[in-house]
Amino acid sequence: xxxxxxxxxDGLGYRGRDDPLxxxxxxxxxxxxxxEPQLHxxxxxxxxxxxxxxxxxxxxxxxxxxxxxxxxxxxxxWEAPNPGMPPAEQLNRFAGFGVGFVSLFTENVLSHxxxxxxxxxQVNYHARCYHxxxxxxxxxxxxxxxxxGVKALWKGMGSTFIxxxxxxxxxxxxxxxxxxxxxLPHRCSWKQVAGHLLLKxxxxxxxxxxxxxxxxxxVQSEIVRDESSxxxxxxxxxxxxxxxxxxxxHSRRLLPLRCLLLPTALHxxxxxxxxxxxxxxxxxLHQRSKKQRAEPSNPLDAYFPELxxxxxxxxxxxxxxxxxxxxxHRLALQxxxxxxxxxxxxxxxxxxxxPLVVPVNTQYDGFSDCLHAISRxxxxxxxxxxxxxxxxxxALHGALLAAARTLMRVLLLDAKAS
Numbered sequence: 001x002x003x004x005x006x007x008x009x010d011g012l013g014y015r016g017r018d019d020p021l022x023x024x025x026x027x028x029x030x031x032x033x034x035x036e037p038q039l040h041x042x043x044x045x046x047x048x049x050x051x052x053x054x055x056x057x058x059x060x061x062x063x064x065x066x067x068x069x070x071x072x073x074x075x076x077x078w079e080a081p082n083p084g085m086p087p088a089e090q091l092n093r094f095a096g097f098g099v100g101f102v103s104l105f106t107e108n109v110l111s112h113x114x115x116x117x118x119x120x121x122q123v124n125y126h127a128r129c130y131h132x133x134x135x136x137x138x139x140x141x142x143x144x145x146x147x148x149g150v151k152a153l154w155k156g157m158g159s160t161f162i163x164x165x166x167x168x169x170x171x172x173x174x175x176x177x178x179x180x181x182x183x184l185p186h187r188c189s190w191k192q193v194a195g196h197l198l199l200k201x202x203x204x205x206x207x208x209x210x211x212x213x214x215x216x217x218x219v220q221s222e223i224v225r226d227e228s229s230x231x232x233x234x235x236x237x238x239x240x241x242x243x244x245x246x247x248x249x250h251s252r253r254l255l256p257l258r259c260l261l262l263p264t265a266l267h268x269x270x271x272x273x274x275x276x277x278x279x280x281x282x283x284x285l286h287q288r289s290k291k292q293r294a295e296p297s298n299p300l301d302a303y304f305p306e307l308x309x310x311x312x313x314x315x316x317x318x319x320x321x322x323x324x325x326x327x328x329h330r331l332a333l334q335x336x337x338x339x340x341x342x343x344x345x346x347x348x349x350x351x352x353x354x355p356l357v358v359p360v361n362t363q364y365d366g367f368s369d370c371l372h373a374i375s376r377x378x379x380x381x382x383x384x385x386x387x388x389x390x391x392x393x394x395a396l397h398g399a400l401l402a403a404a405r406t407l408m409r410v411l412l413l414d415a416k417a418s
Contacts, residue, residue: 102404103307106397112160113153114393117141120219120340121386122326123333125378126358127343130385134392140345141389148222152341155225156218159235163207163214170206174199197269204268205261210239212257212332219333221341221357253363254335260328263367267324274320275313282309304405311401315394322390323383327370334362343386 117140121131131137144152175182180199181192188196204211213235243257286305318325342356364370374382 099303099307099401099404099408102400103311103397106400108161109157110400111393111397112157113141114389114396115160116153116155116218117144117343118386118389118393119215119329121343121389122329123219123338123360123362124340124343124358124385125330125362125374125382127385129344130381131343131388132381132384134388134395137386137388137392140343143345144341148341152222155220155222156214158232159210159214159217162233162235163210166210167203167207171199171203174202174206197273200272201265201269204264208257208260208264209243210235211264212242212260212336213238215329215332216336216338219338219340219360221339223341223357224339251335251337251361253361255331255364255366259366260331263324263328263331267321267328270324271317271321275310275317277313278316279309279313282312304401307401311394311398318390318394322387326383326385327367327374330362330374331364331367331370333360334364336360 117137121127121137129136129140131140141153171182174180178199180195180202181188182196182199184192184196216238217235283305286309338360339357340360342358362370364373378385
């Protein structure tokens with residue numbers, strides 16, 4: 001068999017048909033050309049790859065002689081980043097994520113015991129103590145936890161997440177199939193604002209049956225709770241049963257959902273409007289004070305002001321609408337045969353030291369009747385039952401936000417110093 005390589009091929013010096021030494025003696029062969037005796041005409045060599053064995057005498061691979069930083073740096077002046085020091089933007093994002101995570105965790109998990117006890121105080125018209133300050137409320141919460149366990153104040157937390165999910169899903173679906181805007185632009189008309197608020201009201205109306213089921217789970221006493229029948233999706237099942245009027249029998253005092261539609265939509269719209277307005281005012285004041293300062297601001301100022309403004313907006317909205325929330329909770333719980341813990345802190349002697357339980361047996365005819373009944377029998381303070389728990393809830397939230405911001409600032413300073 002004839003050899004396929006040129007006679008002078010040595011593995012190093014052969015440069016292919018483009019080489020002036022060999023290129024003239026080896027013309028290009030076409031596909032339709034007749035066969036020639038020299039079968040080595042079309043033999044070529046791979047391209048000269050740095051770092052490979054395809055080198056010529058006197059050449060060397062720069063990868064083994066020069067450092068990568070010297071090659072790139074000599075051409076463009078670029079310096080390799082220090083692996084021990086992350087970029088500033090990465091640190092800022094990490095700080096913002098940390099503070100945001102602390103805010104969400106506090107708002108949805110750590111604050112849940114305060115939400116549970118606040119709702120119990122709002123619907124317990126038998127209690128003589130209104131818990132208008134956080135000191136008395138914390139003492140009763142401690143006694144309930146000591147008698148029933150830690151889970152007594154974290155009950156119904158899964159149902160609250162289900163209600164949030166239903167609310168977000170309903171808002172997205174309604175905004176897709178209707179012209180109601182889900183988000184407002186920076187410059188919007190009154191028509192867009194009205195449509196956006198209407199969307200918030202319709203979303204609250206859709207989630208109302210599930211909210212009522214979640215309310216029952218959060219205020220129901222652990223003493224009478226049946227662990228075998230309780231599950232994560234009980235909120236969905238009870239909400240559908242409340243909507244269709246089927247399921248477990250309720251008292252005749254149970255109000256139909258149509259009596260709660262207008263108050264629920266009003267509460268959702270007012271709460272969103274107040275919270276958003278306060279949030280924008282706080283952000284505007286922050287931007288105004290930031291322009292007057294000549295010193296550079298902390299990187300956390302890009303994330304923390306929005307969280308602080310959201311905290312302030314939620315606080316003002318909950319304080320202003322606390323009486324309306326009390327009325328809604330009493331109407332939603334009426335006729336459901338719910339038994340709650342005694343919020344006075346009275347301990348039963350013959351029941352193993354457990355707090356007493358009381359049934360919720362209100363007899364309101366509607367929203368206006370509930371307003372007049374509370375004002376007449378309990379006074380103006382009756383609308384603010386459990387207000388001290390709300391103060392404790394937002395105090396805890398604000399303290400953890402400030403602590404997280406301080407910790408992240410110290411970590412950023414240490415990282416920059418190193």
